Amino acid sequence: MQKSLYIDANKCTGCLQCEMACSYENYGIFNTAKSRIKIFDFEHEGRKVPYTCTQCAEAWCLNACPVEAISIDAATGAKVINESTCVGCKVCTIACPFGTVNYVADTGKVQKCDLCGGDPACATACPTGAITFVDSDWTGFDKMRAWAGKTDNAARASA
C-alpha cells in the first residue's frame, strides 16, 4: 500500500514539533529554519496550517529538472532530490505550483520532503494528529467516517 501525508489543519496547535522532527531527521539538529514542513499562522483568523510537499503523481519539479536530479522513490512514491546531481539551478522551485521545493543557500542545492524513506518524522512527532501518514487511496477515510457518523438514520428507524 502506498501512503501519503494527510494534513488536518483544524487539529494543528502550532507547536512546531513537526518542524523540529523534520530538521532532526534530515540534518541531526533542532532547527525549524531547516524544516521541509512549515506551519503557517493566520493569526487574525485563529488558524494554523501545516504545509509540505504532497508528492504529485505528475511532478512538475521532476519534469522541470534539467539534470534529472529528482527521481521517484519506488517504495514510497516520494519525489526525491539527489543532492550530488542537483546543480542548484532552482528551476524546480519555479515549476512547483505549491512552493514546497526550496533552495538552501548553505548547500547550494534544493530541498523538499522525501517522506523520510517511508516513516515521516513529522507525522510521528505531531501530538494532535494534524499530520498523519495514511493509505494514499483513502486519505479521505476519516473525514468520510466523521460525516457518516452525522448521517441521520432517524427516518429509517421510525419507519
Added chain:
Amino acid sequence: MAWTKKILRVDLTKGTCKSEPLNMEWAQQYLGQRGLATKYFVEEVDPKVDPLSPANKMIMATGPLTGTPASTGGRYSVITKGPLTGAIACSNSGGYFGAELKFAGWDMVVFEGKSAKPVYLSIEDDKVELRDAAHLWGKTTWQTEEIIKKSHQDPQTRVCSIGRAGENGVLFSCIVNDLHRAAGRSGVGAVMGSKNLKAVAVRGTSGTATIKDPKAFMAATVAAKKVLADNAVTGQGLPKYGTQVLMNVINEMGALPTRNAKEVQFEGARNISGEAMHEKRPTDGKANLVTNNACFGCTIACGRISQVDKNHWSVVNNPKYWGASGGLEYEAAWALGAAAGVDDLDALTVANMMCNEDGMDPITFGATIGAAMELYTLGALTKEQIGIEAPFNSAQAVVEMTRMTAEGRGFGKELGLGSKRLTAKYGHPDLSMSVKGQEFPAYDPRGIQGMGLTYATSNRGACHLRSYTVASEVLGIPVKTDPLVTDGKAGLVIAFQDATAVFDSAGICIFTSFAWSLADVQPQLAAACEGDWSMEKLALVGERIWNMERQFNNAAGFTAKDDDLPKRMKTEAAKTGPAKGLVSGIDKMLPEYYKARGWTTGGVPEKETLARLGL
C-alpha cells in the same frame, strides 16, 4: 550541553553589542534561564539600585531545554529588579521568541545602561545591532511587531516589544512577544522602556545542535510527552478549557476573590468561565473561543484564541478587535472580571486584548481596577477624579479604565502605578490586595490556605506561579491536602517553590508540573546537558535559586514584615462557601516556613543554610 555557551551583552549607553562565553561553572550550579540569569544579575547589580535607573540591568534568558523538542521547550524569562515591587523580578513567557533566540545562538541577552534615544535590538544569528526605533516609539506591541517584520522583509522574524504602557512607565507593564504571550509581572516592561529599548527582533537559523546525547534525549522527551498526554489535566482539561478550567472549580471552593476580595464567591463566575467560552452567543451564534493554541514545542496547548461579537458595544466602532486574538486565561478573566464584579465575557476579552496590545499585566491591572472601584464606592475617589463612573460590576468602567491606562491618559496615569500606590494616595492603604507591592491573583488565601503562604513568601511579590499549591490543595497533585487548614503547608510551599525554580530554569513551562514531577524532567535534562543532573542535584539547585533570590531581596531592604498579607485576609472572614468564617492562617504558617527553610525568625538564611547551598 544544551547551552549555546554564548551570551550577548548590550550596552545601551554606549550602543555596543558583544559576545561573551557563558560562565559554565555557574551553569552547573544554576542550570539556566531563571536561575542562571538571576546569578548573573545579583553578581552585577547593586540590590539597592533604582529599578528605573540606567544602573539597573535586564536579562532575557533561555533555558537548556529551550529550542528543543522537550514538550513546552520554548520558554524564556526576563530578570531584572522590578519597579512595581523593588524586589527581584522574573517574568516567564512562551510563544516562539525564546526558541528563536536560542536558534540564533544565544543563551541570554544582558541589557545594561540606557540609550539616549529609542532603539530596538536586531538579532540575525551572529549579526547583532541596535537600530533606531524613533518610528516605533508610541506604537502598540501589535503595530511594532508588524512594522519590524515588514521592514526586515522576513515574516519569520520573532519580536518582543513594549507597548505604550512600557514607554509610559506603567509599573505593571509587560514585554509582549508573538502578539499575545507576555513576560507579564512586576513591571519588566517599564524597565525596558526606561532604557529606551522598544523591541528585540530575532531570527535564528543556527538551531540547537548541542544536545549531549540526542538519542537518549529523544527517548526521554517522547516518554515525558506521553505522561502529559495521558494526564487528565494536561491531556484533556487544559487543551479544552485552558487555565479557565479553574473558574467554576475555584468559585465553588469559595476561593475566588471577588470585588477587591470583599467576597470569595462571584455570582457571575459561570458567565466568564472556560465552559462559557465554548458556548454560542445568542447575539451572533458564535462561540467566544475560536481554537486552542500552543506555544513553541508545547504538546498541551492551553492557549486561548478568541473572537468577540463585532456588534458588542466595546468594539462596535473598532475593527482592530474584530479578528481572532489571544483570549482570556483564568487569571485575566478573574482579574478583569471577578475582582471588579464584571461578568461580560466579550468585554473582558476586549480588555484583555488591550492589555496584550499595549503590554500590561492583567493580574495587577485588574486588581488595581478592583481597588479603584472600592475607593469609588467609599467616596474616596469621585467621578470627577476618574473621569467616569466606576462602581463595581461595571463592564464599561473596566474597558474604559483599560483604555486610559494603556494610552496613558488622565486617571490612567494613576491606575498605572498599581493598587498599592493608588490606595495609599487616596487614604486606604489596606485596600491594596498585594504583597511587596504586587497584587495577588485568583486564589483567595482564606479558601486555599497554602496560597496565602505562597503569596507572602514569593520572591517577586504576590504570585501563584512560585509555588502553585493549588495543584495539591484543589487538584490533588501530587497528593491531596486540605485547602482549609494550615498544617503541613510550610513544607508543601517549600517543596513547590524549589521544584518550580528548577522548571523555570530549564526552559519548560510550569504547567507541565500538573503531570510531571522533577523525576520526569530529570531524564530530559540529564540527556541534554553535560555534567551531573541527578534528582539530588536538581533539588539542591532549586533551593539554591530560591535562597539566592531571597538574599537579593533582603539586601534590597525587605524584611520579615514584608512577608505578610493584606489586612483583609487576616481580619475579614470569608462570608460564604466552604471557607465561610475563615481568615488566613499566615501568622501560624510563616514561622514554620522560616524554620523549615533554615532561616532565622527574621527571615534571613542561616549561615549553615547558605554554606550547605554554596551561597
